Amino acid sequence: MTNGAQILVRTLLSEGVGTIFGYPGGVVLPLYDELYDAPIRHILVRHEQAAIHAADGYARASGKVGVCLATSGPGACNLVSGLATAYMDSVPVVALTGQVPTALLGNDAFQESDITGITLPITKHNYLVQDVSELQRVIKEAFYIAGTGRKGPVLIDLPKDILTTEVTSDEPITEINLRGYRPCYEGHKRQIDRAADLIAASRRPVIYAGGGVISSDASEQLCEFVEKTQIPVTATLMGLGAIPSKNPLFLGMLGMHGTRTANYAITESDLLIAIGVRFDDRVTGKISEFAPKAKIIHIDIDPAEIGKNKLVDLPIVGDAGSVLSGLIEKVTGVIGEEGWRNQIQEWKTRYPLTIPDDGKLHPQFVIKTLSTILNGGGIIVTEVGQNQMWAAQHYEFTRPRQWISSGGLGTMGYGFPAGMGAHVACPNEPVFVIAGDGSFQMNIQELGTVAQYHIPVKIAIINNQYLGMVRQWQELFYEKRYSYTELPDVDFVGIAKAYGIPGMRVTEPAGVRPALEEALATEGPYLIDFRVEREENVFPMVPAGCAICEMIGERHPHDEEGS
Amino acid sequence: MRSHILSVLVENRSGVLSRVSGLFSRRGFNIESLAVGPCEEDDLSRITIVVKGDDAHIEQVKKQLNKLIDVVTVRDITYQNYVERELALIKVQAEPGEPRSGVIQIADLFRAKIIDVGRNSVILEVTGDSEKIDAIENLLYEFGISELVRTGRIALQRCEKSGNGK
Ligand SMILES: Cc1cc2nc3c(=O)[nH]c(=O)nc-3n(C[C@H](O)[C@H](O)[C@H](O)COP(=O)(O)OP(=O)(O)OC[C@H]3O[C@@H](n4cnc5c(N)ncnc54)[C@H](O)[C@@H]3O)c2cc1C
Ligand SMILES: Cc1ncc(C[n+]2csc(CCOP(=O)(O)OP(=O)(O)O)c2C)c(N)n1
Ligand SMILES: [Mg+2]
Numbered sequence: 001m002t003n004g005a006q007i008l009v010r011t012l013l014s015e016g017v018g019t020i021f022g023y024p025g026g027v028v029l030p031l032y033d034e035l036y037d038a039p040i041r042h043i044l045v046r047h048e049q050a051a052i053h054a055a056d057g058y059a060r061a062s063g064k065v066g067v068c069l070a071t072s073g074p075g076a077c078n079l080v081s082g083l084a085t086a087y088m089d090s091v092p093v094v095a096l097t098g099q100v101p102t103a104l105l106g107n108d109a110f111q112e113s114d115i116t117g118i119t120l121p122i123t124k125h126n127y128l129v130q131d132v133s134e135l136q137r138v139i140k141e142a143f144y145i146a147g148t149g150r151k152g153p154v155l156i157d158l159p160k161d162i163l164t165t166e167v168t169s170d171e172p173i174t175e176i177n178l179r180g181y182r183p184c185y186e187g188h189k190r191q192i193d194r195a196a197d198l199i200a201a202s203r204r205p206v207i208y209a210g211g212g213v214i215s216s217d218a219s220e221q222l223c224e225f226v227e228k229t230q231i232p233v234t235a236t237l238m239g240l241g242a243i244p245s246k247n248p249l250f251l252g253m254l255g256m257h258g259t260r261t262a263n264y265a266i267t268e269s270d271l272l273i274a275i276g277v278r279f280d281d282r283v284t285g286k287i288s289e290f291a292p293k294a295k296i297i298h299i300d301i302d303p304a305e306i307g308k309n310k311l312v313d314l315p316i317v318g319d320a321g322s323v324l325s326g327l328i329e330k331v332t333g334v335i336g337e338e339g340w341r342n343q344i345q346e347w348k349t350r351y352p353l354t355i356p357d358d359g360k361l362h363p364q365f366v367i368k369t370l371s372t373i374l375n376g377g378g379i380i381v382t383e384v385g386q387n388q389m390w391a392a393q394h395y396e397f398t399r400p401r402q403w404i405s406s407g408g409l410g411t412m413g414y415g416f417p418a419g420m421g422a423h424v425a426c427p428n429e430p431v432f433v434i435a436g437d438g439s440f441q442m443n444i445q446e447l448g449t450v451a452q453y454h455i456p457v458k459i460a461i462i463n464n465q466y467l468g469m470v471r472q473w474q475e476l477f478y479e480k481r482y483s484y485t486e487l488p489d490v491d492f493v494g495i496a497k498a499y500g501i502p503g504m505r506v507t508e509p510a511g512v513r514p515a516l517e518e519a520l521a522t523e524g525p526y527l528i529d530f531r532v533e534r535e536e537n538v539f540p541m542v543p544a545g546c547a548i549c550e551m552i553g554e555r556h557p558h559d560e561e562g563s
Numbered sequence: 564m565r566s567h568i569l570s571v572l573v574e575n576r577s578g579v580l581s582r583v584s585g586l587f588s589r590r591g592f593n594i595e596s597l598a599v600g601p602c603e604e605d606d607l608s609r610i611t612i613v614v615k616g617d618d619a620h621i622e623q624v625k626k627q628l629n630k631l632i633d634v635v636t637v638r639d640i641t642y643q644n645y646v647e648r649e650l651a652l653i654k655v656q657a658e659p660g661e662p663r664s665g666v667i668q669i670a671d672l673f674r675a676k677i678i679d680v681g682r683n684s685v686i687l688e689v690t691g692d693s694e695k696i697d698a699i700e701n702l703l704y705e706f707g708i709s710e711l712v713r714t715g716r717i718a719l720q721r722c723e724k725s726g727n728g729k
Contacts, residue, residue, distance in 0.1 A: 116578065120585055125632045128578070145632060180574060180635045304626035307619075 004132045004163040005034040007170055008096075011139040012040060014172065017067050019043060019058070019424050020096075021051040025071020026111065027098035030163040043424070043453055046445040048075050050417035052082025052153075053443070055093045057418030060404045061379055062425035063217060065092045065147045072098040073111030076157075077118070081411055083153050084122040088408025089238060090215060092151040094142050095123075101161040102130055116157050124152030132165040136173050144176050149183025150302040151215055183301065187318030187326055195273075195297045195314055196330035202271035202295075204340040205231045208254065211238030211407070212276015212300060218321030219243070219400040222275070225328050229335040231273070232344050234262035236283055237407045239276070241397040245376065251344065252353070255283035256542045257389045260351035263540075263548040265344055266291050274298045276320045279309040280408070289547035299323045353393050361509050363387065363462045363532040367394040369512045370432060370460070373520070378430040379404065379422045383415035383439030385469035387462040389538040391434040402429075413442025419457040420450060430458065430520060437463040437487055447499040450525040458519040459503075459527040461492055464534045472537050476552075496527040503527035566595060567621045567641045568718050571610040572602065574633040583610060583634070586627045592616055596649075596715030607635060611717045640720050647718035651696045652678075653687045656707035666706055673699045684709060692716075 002010075008031060012020075019041045024032045035042050045051045048070040055066030070076050076097040086093045100109040116126045125145050127138045135158075142154040199205060213222055219242050226233055226249055233243050234254040243250050252259035254266055266272065272294040277283070284290040287310055296312040298305075299320055306315040316323050355364040367390050370380075376398040382388040382405040397403055404422055406414040419433040440461055450457055467485040474482050493503040502522055506515045506529070519526040539553035573579045580599060587594050595613040602609035614621070621639065628637045653675075657663040666685060670677055675689035689699050693716055700711065 117581070120578075120582060121589060130577075178632060181632045302630070304623065304630055308623060 001166045001168060002170055003030070003166050004135055004158070005030045007132070007135050007167075008139065008158070008163070009034050009038045009040065011136050012067065013038075015065070015139070015143045020067045020069050021045055021054040021058075021421065022069030023048050023051055023071065023075060025075050025098060027072045027100060027160040028069065028158075028163070030160065031069070031096075031098070031158075042069075043420070043449065045417065046448045047443065048078035049082050049413065050420070050443050050446045050449065052079045052093065052095060053085065053411075053414050053417035054421035054424070055095070056082060056086045056091050056414075057381060057404055057421030058425045059086075059092050059421070060418070061401055061422040063215075063401065064425070065094055065143055066421060067094050067096070069096045070098070071111070072100055072115075073113045076115040077113055079155075080118065080122070081409075083119050083155065085406050085409045085411040085414055086153040087122045087124065089406065090151050090211060091153065092146040093153040094146050095153060095155045097155060097157050099128070099157045099159040102159045103161070105159065115155065119155050122153075123155050126155040126157070128157045129159065129162050132162050132167055135162060136170060140173050140176055141178065145178075145181065149181070184303075184317055185301070185319040185322050187299070187316040187323035189326075191314065191316045192323060192326040192330060195316060196327060198271060198295055198297060198314060199229070199273070199327070199331055199335055202335060203337045204269045205229075205271040205273060205336050206251075206265050206269040206294075207231050207233040207273045207275065208236070208266065208277055209233055209239040209242045209275045210236040210277030213239055213242040213320050214276075214400045216276060216301070216320035217400070218276070218319070218324055221321050221324035221328065223247075225324050225331070228328060228333065229331055230341065231335055232265060232341065234258070234265065236277055236280070237392055237405060240392060240403045241400045244398050245396040246398075248345075251348070253392055255280075255548065256285065257393065257538050257540065258542075258548070259353060259393075260540055260551055261344060261347040263542070263551060264347055267293075267547070267549040268343075269294045272296045274300075274312070275324070276300060278305050281309075284309065285542045285546055285548040285550075289549075355394075359509065361507060361512070361530065361532050363390050363464070363530070363536055364394050365509055366460060366462060366512055366530050366532070367391050367434065370516055371395045373513065373516050374430060374432075378402065378432055379419075379426060381405070381415050381419040381422055381431060381433045383433070383435045384410045384412045385436045385439060385467065386464070386472065386536070386538050387434050387436040387439070387468070389469075390462070393538075412436070412439040414439075416440060416443050416457070416459065417446050419459075420446065420455050423455050423457055431456070433457055433459045435459055435461045436468060437461055437465060437490065437492070438467045440492075441490070444495070447496060447501060447525075451499045451501055454524045456524050456526075459525070460516070460519075461527070461529050462532055463492070463529050464532050464536065465489060466534060468536075469538070471535070475535070475537070476541075477543070492527060492529040501525045501527055503529065505529040505531065507531045564615055564617050565641070566613055566615050567639060568645065568647070568716065569612045569614070569621075569625065569628070570638045570640055570718060570720075571612065571628060572607050572635045573610055574635065575601075575606050575608045576633055579608070579633045580610070582631050583612075583628065586624055586631075587612075587614060590620065590624065592620070592624070596713075598715040598717045611715070613716050638720070640718055644721045645718045646721055647692055647716050648690055649693050649696055649714055649716045650688065650690045651700070651711065651713045653689065653700065653703060653708055654684055654710040655687065655703045656683060656709065657685045658683050662706055666703065669699065669702050675699060
């Protein structure tokens, strides 16, 4: 005889699950009892939101499915923002929630909430298990759905009696058959031929690479394609790391806080090769003026992304890696005019991202220094806001999956717990959480978790004592009326200390490197409170509703010299 | 903006209907009619949805429908050659005598069946395309309709005709 909880644990093991991030409660007690001596590691977080963010961070860093567990009602509801975060960024997560016994469903029983109903629009799929005989199949399907095609979160709601019901036999299921779910990986041959023709004929091509390249693990193919064709590349926030930042053909990020070079290149290009991107409004600005002179090739695994925001000339539905391999074979060599590459190099030298050198502590300098110390390595996890944008702009990435950030939902409080997950995925990599003082306080309680499990994440708070990104908009568009965006001074080092975590406050540029080195040299978690220039802004910036070539605010030392 | 008819084959499971209708409601679409029922395969159901929207918006919803795990196929038959039917049950005032014979006359004209007769009212069953049902509804209006229910439109693409298609 075997019960539901045992089937669940056995199936998780068969899916290769090594770690679960979770938080117990009444209806999941049978499962926790099973976990007590199961060969699965369970990390007890301090808030269920952190459990799902950690599972998400684990998934982004490893490429594998992350798993979290919560009890019914309040526990399940605390997963909601995290599910939405994972859904927006197409991250494979399986969330297990307890539920009241099947006999009580719909009765407003103690700690009942209709979590499958609540999460319908923010999961790739969800299940309410109503019979223990379905349990194994449901779990298998959930992992399959989460981790294939366009990846995403799947929730399984488990009524308590499902966990306790005994069944006699439970043959392992090896085959999954979902007639309504058939992701398409191979691009259409003829479309690939046509794309190769468009590419061959182009004079000013640009590649616009995104999160799809990362989740397809297609970085190698992308780099090979770029190497062969010498086509310049820009990446979205989600695509950072797909190509090393130091590659001379890399233009930096595009979009609202993208580089001038990237945004100009898009605007002037005659062929845009969009790979694993979804033409998000933070990227395109005024959509009618996005890549106005270009023909567009769009490679995406999700047919619903084709033509969703922008009509394209040539769609290829398929996996980025597979389609790129096809294209690499078809293209003959260097593509585009020499003049185009020269123009791009000229923009690059003319409009570099700058860091003021005035003896004050600027946030960008913290990122730059970290990038230098780690030689572009490690795993960089961010919170949301200015801290996130500075990290995106100034870190020099060397590989995919080392950049972890909430892009689509922009969830404050994501970074710190996601950093815990990233460490579990890659225990030998240094993990740095670039935090805002506002965001950090959204899941600050996880200091308890990293202290308990000795998770060596290094927290770098870019402390401007503001909800900086919102303050920036108020400065620029609301006449500096800083309505409810100022945050009082907090002794973050003192808080860390209370949890037994060492830390340091830095107020001057000279202190940055020693502090980061100290953090690296310290075993276990470490916190640095960087007291940065409070009213620093993120530039360049495309104001809302403008075309992406209409950027404001960046200082241009070279312009000044020239004119 | 025009009415689109979508014929959607889904797994017969709890929650499917909210998944499907959720895709419309989150985009602010108002579904004109929706009919669900068994179809040619045991464990599948067919949903016929009539919804107004411009072609691009409907195209996006169709693709989103296709992404639902429980949706097996989605067909937009708006621009196909199709047959459609709707069934209505109409309870109408029909006192014995002149009113009742008036109602019977209209029923005959529309080949509606009288399926229940009471002291002062009758229930009619009528099938046809939506225009036909609108028409009989209008004519019966003056007699006094006390209750009315329509199934919503169901539709199938027409059969392929024999020969070489000419
Ligand atoms: C404060 C803030 C500011 C921001 N500013 C910017 C900015 O300036 N610039 C910027 O770029 N972003 C910015 N973002 C992020 C932005 O909101 C979006 O999250 C991001 O641009 C989307 O990236 P993406 O297009 O690569 O798509 P993703 O969300 O990463 O989606 C991936 C795409 O790839 C497809 N895909 C998935 N798997 C595969 C596969 N195997 N093969 C092929 N295709 C696949 C998916 O179907 C999808 O279309 C900002 C976010 C915040 C919070
Ligand atoms: C949960 C949540 N609430 C509100 C917002 C809106 N928001 C975006 S950035 C930001 C300010 C973030 O402040 P902080 O973490 O200090 O970062 P900074 O911009 O100062 O670097 C806010 C409030 C959000 N993205 N997420
Ligand atoms: Mg701040």
